[in-house]
Amino acid sequence: xxxxxxxxxxxxxxxxxxxxxxxxxxxxxxxxxxxxxxxxxxxxxxxxxxxxxxxxxxxxxxxxxxxxxxxxxxxxxxxxxxxxxxxxxxxxxxxxxxxxxxxxxxxxxxxxxxxxxxxxxxxxxxxxxxxxxxxxxxxxxxxxxxxxxxxxxxxxxxxxxxxxxxxxxxxxxxxxxxxxxxxxxxxxxxxxxxxxxxxxxxxxxxxxxxxxxxxxxxxxxxxxxxxxxxxxxxxxxxxxxxxxxxxxxxxxxxxxxxxxxxxxxxxxxxxxxxxxxxxxxxxxxxxxxxxxxxxxxxxxxxxxxxxxxxxxxxxxxxxxxxxxxxxxxxxxxxxxxxxxxxxxxxxxxxxxxxxxxxxxxxxxxxxxxxxxxxxxxxxxxxxxxxxxxxxxxxxxxxxxxxxxxxxxxxxxxxxxxxxxxxxxxxxxxxxxxxxxxxxxxxxxxxxxxxxxxxxxxxxxxxxxxxxxx
Numbered sequence: 001x002x003x004x005x006x007x008x009x010x011x012x013x014x015x016x017x018x019x020x021x022x023x024x025x026x027x028x029x030x031x032x033x034x035x036x037x038x039x040x041x042x043x044x045x046x047x048x049x050x051x052x053x054x055x056x057x058x059x060x061x062x063x064x065x066x067x068x069x070x071x072x073x074x075x076x077x078x079x080x081x082x083x084x085x086x087x088x089x090x091x092x093x094x095x096x097x098x099x100x101x102x103x104x105x106x107x108x109x110x111x112x113x114x115x116x117x118x119x120x121x122x123x124x125x126x127x128x129x130x131x132x133x134x135x136x137x138x139x140x141x142x143x144x145x146x147x148x149x150x151x152x153x154x155x156x157x158x159x160x161x162x163x164x165x166x167x168x169x170x171x172x173x174x175x176x177x178x179x180x181x182x183x184x185x186x187x188x189x190x191x192x193x194x195x196x197x198x199x200x201x202x203x204x205x206x207x208x209x210x211x212x213x214x215x216x217x218x219x220x221x222x223x224x225x226x227x228x229x230x231x232x233x234x235x236x237x238x239x240x241x242x243x244x245x246x247x248x249x250x251x252x253x254x255x256x257x258x259x260x261x262x263x264x265x266x267x268x269x270x271x272x273x274x275x276x277x278x279x280x281x282x283x284x285x286x287x288x289x290x291x292x293x294x295x296x297x298x299x300x301x302x303x304x305x306x307x308x309x310x311x312x313x314x315x316x317x318x319x320x321x322x323x324x325x326x327x328x329x330x331x332x333x334x335x336x337x338x339x340x341x342x343x344x345x346x347x348x349x350x351x352x353x354x355x356x357x358x359x360x361x362x363x364x365x366x367x368x369x370x371x372x373x374x375x376x377x378x379x380x381x382x383x384x385x386x387x388x389x390x391x392x393x394x395x396x397x398x399x400x401x402x403x404x405x406x407x408x409x410x411x412x413x414x415x416x417x418x419x420x421x422x423x424x425x426x427x428x429x430x431x432x433x434x435x436x437x438x439x440x441x442x443x444x445x446x447x448x449x450x451x452x453x454x455x456x457x458x459x460x461x462x463x464x465x466x467x468x469x
Contacts, residue, residue: 002403002456002463005129010452014103016052017121017451021101021110023048025086027151037066038086038154042147045085045117049124049145056128063163067155069144072127073137079466080142080169081127082156082418082425083120084149087112089213091220091267093442106447113446115439116149119172119430122451126458130467139466142166149173149418150214152379156421167424168392168465171417172458174427175435177400180393181385181412182420182427183271183325183350184357187215187378190302192342194372196294203229206287206296207258209337211280215348215378217333217440218276220267222283226259226290235259235290242286248277261286269440270331270348271414274311280335281308298372299343306368307332307345317367318349318360325352325383325412350414353383384420385412392465396428399461403453408433428461430454 006013028039036043043065050060050068059071073079090098090111101110108118127141142164146155170178205227212219228235236252239261243250249264263286265279284303292300306315313319313328320328334346351357357380365375386393388410397410410426419425430450431437438444 002459003453005133005459006125006452006455009125009129010448013121013125013451013455014108014448017108017118018101018103020045020048020085020117020121021108021112022099024099025112025147026089027086027148035065037064038148038151042086046145046147049085049120052124058131063159066148067144067146067159069142069163070124071140071142072131073139073141073466075137075139077139077168078142078164078166079139079462080144080166080422080425081123082144082146082169082171082421083123084116084146084155084173084418085120086147086150087115087117088150088217088440091442095443098444106449107445108448108451109443109445111444113444114431114435114437115444116173118446118451119454120145122430122455123172123458125455126462129459130462135463135467137466138469141462141466144418146418150216156418160421166422169419169422169425170396170428171419171425172428172430172454173417174413174415174429175431176404176429176457177397177406177408178393178410179413179417179419179427180388180390180410181325181353182383182416183352183412183414184355184381184383185416186349186351186357186380188347188349188361189376189378190345190347190368191374191376192295192299192302192344192372193374195342196298196372201229202293203231203291204235205293205339206299206337207339209283209335209343211283212332212334212346214270215333215346216270216331218265218268218270218273218278218331219280219333219335220265220277222263222265222279222335224261224283224287226261227257228259232259238289239286246282248279248282267441269415270333271329271350273329273331278332281332284308284335295342296337299337302368302371302373303345313349316364318364320351320355322352322354326414328352328355329414350416351383353385381416381420384425386424386426390424392424393426395464396426396461399464400429400457402460403457404432406433429457
């Protein structure tokens with residue numbers, strides 16, 4: 001029944017999704033203003049959602065242009081659907097323009113199709129279809145839309161300062177059948193405070209090092225600029241050999257007497273860095289073989305001692321595991337170094353319930369201080385958990401099972417979704433077990449089958465939770 005309802009809307013779903021995907025809604029701090037709190041792209045995507053909602057007769061409410069909601073339904077309690085329209089940078093290597101959606105016979109290809117524009121449109125259409133059916137709503141529906149989910153969550157932080165908190169809700173920003181728990185997520189910088197004095201003339205001076213743009217992405221490119229006193233050819237040969245031995249891609253060029261080394265890795269979502277290839281850490285690992293200037297040597301040594309080949313916090317003394325939530329993970333998403341200033345490691349740490357984060361950070365801070373490094377804490381979100389046998393979770397899961405025939409149990413993840421904003425919120429789709437997960441990767445796509453099936457599942461779940469009850 002529900003899938004048949006969706007079939008009448010397929011062309012409209014695709015058209016509205018294409019419009020949203022065409023907006024390059026990447027955060028741009030250098031273009032941020034009061035009118036564009038995280039840059040013009042995310043604001044444009046938010047306005048786009050208001051436009052289609054107003055076209056379809058829904059009310060909207062904007063909160064400082066950084067978040068807002070689409071309003072439907074009727075009743076005392078609020079059911080929240082928490083979506084986001086910002087995306088991570090496209091990165092390189094796409095087979096098509098990442099912001100010109102390509103629609104093939106079976107899929108839609110563009111940045112944001114999976115995370116989170118495709119699921120956002122699917123959830124929106126589930127509400128629209130029910131509204132078009134003139135159902136007797138028992139709850140108010142707030143489709144809450146954020147524009148900074150991929151960075152600092154300024155959007156939902158600001159939204160919930162003044163707006164009503166839904167009693168129940170889901171975020172269509174993960175996997176089916178349902179995600180009932182999420183790890184704690186912290187971002188912090190390890191900053192090199194002390195510039196060392198060189199006793200002797202070093203053979204190599206590290207002039208600059210850059211890797212990564214986002215804490216929650218494994219960086220797929222790293223660049224080091226070296227001043228080489230002599231034996232330039234030897235360094236280049238050693239670098240080529242290193243690339244071969246470690247099975248990573250890279251290149252070297254000489255530019256105005258400066259040797260520029262580049263390593264290419266594999267970008268994946270920062271919640272599981274072990275399946276990616278961190279270009280920055282590999283390039284630092286190569287540099288550890290060189291007689292560098294003292295400040296650079298200390299910076300590289302820190303990476304070797306605490307970060308390289310340590311996706312689960314082992315070297316930082318933070319290894320931790322639970323049966324329910326799995327392993328603590330560490331992603332070194334941003335690495336920056338300047339010859340005159342020293343360097344910084346930007347770390348994204350995700351931890352299960354039961355991990356004593358504050359104690360661990362204090363201990364680590366005390367350990368690295370004598371080495372000339374300090375810690376600057378960014379944001380720390382504690383773990384989020386709703387029991388999987390909770391009736392709300394079971395209703396969502398049953399809608400999924402009715403539509404698919406799959407009896408997979410709900411589970412927990414290392415990612416962070418807007419669901420953790422709610423006391424009783426879970427992540428619900430829109431990925432299926434057979435979906436190829438290219439979130440934060442090149443050539444991201446959603447299949448039409450996945451898009452329409454997710455809409456059907458959302459339809460049934462919302463009917464049961466907001467019309468029948």
